[in-house]
Amino acid sequence: MINYILQVVLFQVFFLAIYDFFLSKETFFTKNRWYLVSTPMLSFLIPFIKIPTFQKAVPEEFIVNLPEIFLSPEKAIQKTITETIFYETVNYVTILFWMGVAFFTILFVIKLVKIISLIKKYEVVKQPDFTLVLIPNQTQAFSFFNYVFLGKNIEESKRNKIIQHELVHSKQKHSLDLLLFEFLKIVMWFNPMIYFYQQRITLVHEYISDAIVAKSETKESYINNLLSNFFQVENIAFVNQFYKKSLIKKRIIMMTKTQSKKMNQLKYLVLIPVLMSMLFYVSCSETASKEEVLESKKAKQTLYINNNGKIKETTGKEITFLDVYLGFGKGFEYPNGKELSIDDLNEGEKKEFLEFKESSESGEDFFLKTRIFQYNKGRKVIVFSPLDENITETLETEEISFMKIEKAPTFPGCETGDKDCFSLNVQKHFSKNFNADLPKTLGLEAGRKRIFIGFKIDKEGNIVDVKARAPHEKLEQEVLRVMNTLPKVVPGEHQGKTIAVKYSIPFTLVID
Structure with missing residues (x-):
């Protein structure tokens, strides 16, 4: 999954770089809009497209599988196979991801509720093609789908042009584009490229509206009106706003720019080698990943x-x-x-x-x-x-496996019958008291060495019948010494009887 996310982000970086360097200064606004909407979605799909021809293009002898590297602290003693010593680990990355999803979902809902409350609270005027919402004592102007929100304090002479501008957003369904990026922000809130995409699509929307509305009057007149309309702005990411101070300069520059030559549309062809490279990459990386799954x-x-x-x-x-x-x-x-x-x-x-x-x-x-x-x-x-x-289980001899007992022995300081606490304290006792320097003096080969320990807790809570098996006699003696220093515990119970319990612990000793 992490590899997939990294690929998505990488592809979006390339797509956005192409836009910024080759397309953003062109006046092909509608084409740029579809480019900005389609390429982030394409980034999610490309990793799933595997072309067999590309997979065969790389000779097998050039795919190198590096050997595994296993690192371990010098004094590590690791538990491996006993039920009570296996502990669930918390995946903090997953928790952080879902916390981010929840946070951005709440933000989105708050923004949506804010728009709905404006519609319900203030005067609504039905028009043939749209619905006008008049907000008292405000100079706000923005649109959301077929709703145009207009502050009543905006001068009458300026309202018509503003409404025309917002109707372009409405008719071309620009709000759908912004909602798309809002949803992408929820599921990939950690991806900065989504925010960059949203900024650029917002600017393209304004270019489109400006280009259409400016045709009804001279560009100089439209620019003067634009500069004179210093409106308040709702802080809602997925609405189209008539006035946004950070975009004014760019909008004016684009309106005064000479229309791009049709020949410049060939710049979109740069996508072809980029897409081919991406498909080649994911197809070949899939071959490598399959080998990894099979081999390592x-x-x-x-x-x-x-x-x-x-x-x-x-x-x-x-x-x-x-x-x-x-x-x-x-x-x-x-x-x-x-x-x-x-x-x-x-x-x-x-x-x-x-x-x-x-x-x-x-x-x-x-x-x-x-x-x-x-x-x-x-x-x-x-x-x-x-x-x-x-x-x-051998109840006839009043002995039972630790894993089947109803009420396990209780280690000092633990709650009654707490198997996890018992196992953890046995592990801590072993790790603390075992002479970790001993294995280095025995001439053992580097690697993981299994040590099996067996013992019994009798009906009085004493540790008895300690046995050990290790790759060296001195290791066995050390294990016996450590385990025989375990404190007396509260004995276990099964079916209402105090009973002896057998317990075995496999450990892995890592020798560097």
């Missing part, structure tokens, strides 16, 4: 937990190629999707899969088998099968 797309990792046939979905913070699918209980089923082999994975996916597989298919109390499937939203998932009986 990463996203926030999603955890799917199938608990006796019921699937719960949680999105975490870690950016990965692969998602994770965990199974528990007798009702477990594999995900709906095609099972893949390791040969179906790209290099990044293959590396991740092998790391997971190595960490999960050995040692007791952990998952014993991994498979991979094509799953939700085109993402591939690593599936951990429920082959270890310690993962499923």
Whole structure:
């Protein structure tokens, strides 16, 4: 989406640059109007136009896929697969976008209500082609569709010319152009090009009206009338105003300008190579983006937990190629999707899969088998099968999985049964007390190293049966030391009974 928005803005910059450099000084006002209305809309459509011929024009050997760069702080310990350690992240960009949309929508509604209130509040005079709204004690003059708003304090001798001017706006539906840009400002309020477009279309509207009305008298007389009408102006963006001080000079210059030669219309042909370049760009960039999707797309990792046939979905913070699918209980089923082999994975996916597989298919109390499937939203998932009986519920021995317990153990300082708080504090304890300098002394290769930790909280709230699996014996000893210093907690409850709870935490240790 961000790439699409950047393309839209870039294309609008090019279109507006063409207008300013080649067309804005020409007297082809109607053509310029349609240029300014059509090109911003064209900018929204061009990214969707893919021409296969252009895609084939660039030889494949010239499309270079750069290797992935993964940066991590030296002392980073990242959690990866446990349900209670995955936290939803807030997308502040999305929130900011919708706040802007709401703000500009409210502004638009306020302006619209202001116009409606003027129509309802003041004297309305029906005319054959328009409706005149007379505003007392004002010298305002503007139009909105078939409504012409006129201050009663405007001299009678000047009213006729002003009405003629505004009727041109009305008959040519200039208000539709301005409303279009008001809507574009709502959906793309952050795009400065929309505001520049609106300024230029407003000026072109005045050029059109001036050119038509000035034909009924000499240009000198019309210019003198224009200079003498220093009216108040309503601050409403989507109305056509007879007088706007910032536009007067430009309008007078354009009225006194010699009519452009018809040959100058060839300037519009400059659009052809520009449009071809844009289509070439989006077509070729689409080819590259498709390869990226197939070869190297990463996203926030999603955890799917199938608990006796019921699937719960949680999105975490870690950016990965692969998602994770965990199974528990007798009702477990594999995900709906095609099972893949390791040969179906790209290099990044293959590396991740092998790391997971190595960490999960050995040692007791952990998952014993991994498979991979094509799953939700085109993402591939690593599936951990429920082959270890310690993962499923065993009420007969008064032990239960942390993820199935009704009332989880309570960490000191947390609210009763708060699983998220429990998991967060266990993570903080581990990160704070783990000797992050130790891995650098063990001669381990750089990269991500999986550390799996298992422990039990007994019926008295003690941390017992701590087990660890790590790529080095000293790491395992360090993990055991840290986890054995966890404070005593309030034990968990299930079906009204105090019960022991098994808990496993996979961590990723990043070694630079």
